[in-house]
Amino acid sequence: MNHDSYPDAYIRGILNTVKTIAMVGFSPNTARPSYFAFKYLIERGFKVIPINPGHAGKEFLGQTCYAALADVPEPIDMVDIFRAPQFVTPIVEEALKLTPKPQVIWMQLTIRNDEAAKLAEDAGLKVVMDRCPKIEYGRLSSEISWMGINSRTLSSRRAQNLGGGFQRMGLGQGKKEEPSGS
């Protein structure tokens, strides 16, 4: 995978497939980016499990927080990492020991660790670096366009309403790929 720019189809494929996301480096501080992404992804129908040893056992938005990936009692589809690049490799090593193995390692906006990415890709996982799943979901669902953001997508098809409210959009089925803009 070229990690400098991802095709929309790759990102859309990941967000359309994963259901359970473990968020490593989750902060219970509601002003932090990880809390933003946590809350948003739950509202869009993902199961998001917070991982933070300082808050293990507590519940946030109804989700139990665990100290480590190995403590999570259910299969994890994607590990979303909110930690500085130098801490990423051990987290990926931990993720690769899980059974079943997760399908995706996702490193947040500004976080990139190519060594860790290679470990994961060699084990057959998909990797995304330096992106935020909240922003990518918002971009590909067109929700982010309400904020004047350049979604770099064009389409002559109506965006899909997710239901359960007015301003909640879905990702479509990902079969019809639109061109991505500049």
Add this chain to the structure above:
Amino acid sequence: MTMADAERIPGFNTLAIHAGAKPDPTTGARATPIYQTTSFVFDDVDHAASLFGLQAFGNIYTRIGNPTCAVLEERVAALEGGTAGLAVASGHAAQVIVMQTLLVPGDEFIASKKLYGGSINQFNHAFKSFGWNVVWADPDDLSSFETAVTPKTKAIFIESIANPGGVVTDIEAIGKIARKANVPLIVDNTLATPYLCKPIEYGADIVVHSLTKFLGGHGNSIGGMIVDAGTFNWSRDKKYPMLCEPRPEYSGIVLHETFGNFAFAIACRVLGLRDLGPALSPFNAFLISTGIETLPLRMQRHSDNALAVATWLTQRPEVAWVSYSGLPSDKYHSLAQKYCPKGCGAVMTVGLKGGYDAGVKLVSNVKLFSHLANIGDTRSLIIHPASTTHKQLSDAQKVQAGAGPDVVRLSIGIEDKEDIIADLELGLTAK
């Protein structure tokens, strides 16, 4: 579709029509609906809290955002190659919001002397009263930008093609000076539009527009735009508190870490526009977005017509000089070839041998040209600044402002060029 098709990058003409404007999600309407509403209902209390806390994307109240305005924002951002846009009530409002987001009282910004007169006034008077101190530099002497940099400098402001003198600014060279000073370069791209010039490709970090002019293009709506290039690191020197410090207005959110490469546009919206209030009306956004669909066709015709008119004028006995960078003899022609190779836009100034009286006679005798204070209409426009916009200045001040008694400004429309030229001939030869 193949992978190659799926990841195709659309061209400028395609973006001008489609960017930002997918069919309406609720009705399927293909043209962009005019969401003429002040407010949007919340799904529930939690949804409202998420929206107000910036934790969800969505609409609250039209002063902060509106789906019709959002189409325009995304379209201009895409055309400029930026990460996000913010539409506001006028070009001048865009400049206020940009500076309010970057400066605190006592700060400085460097601006090119060769700017639209209204911007010179805004910077010299309104901005000084806010404590934002302009330091003028000369685009014909790049070292004057470098020597103007002080520890208080927060930004550099230039126009790509300056109104009205036909000055083309060396964006790339000034961009390097801004980079060295670690301040953002702001480019007013009103006269060129992204069809003729894309300042972000040459180092602009922020682009502003008066949408009133060529983007709207039909002389029917006032509007302004801020485009975030996504290129500036707001956290590096910690000198932009709106972006790099926890905001008390939003329970301690740091906008740059939360919104990454579109944080500047978000800051302008959720701090600047929200608190200062110059929102664009959805109706104007609709008219301007519709105008942009034909931007590439119009700008090419404006530029082709203007070059023909300028060439014709240089051969007239009544004309002392023509300032238009499309003319090979023009001082700015080589910069124009670099920054706007497709054409140099619609606006030129003309010096008349007969001075003040000849200017009055010309504006009084044309029949196709409209005598008014605007540029960037489909219609050809003319103004004699010395007897109108600059009347209150002394002759020396008029000359300094590029509005001497002999100067006429033209904004060439997209009518048939033969008719435009015939009309000017009528005005020049009238008794």
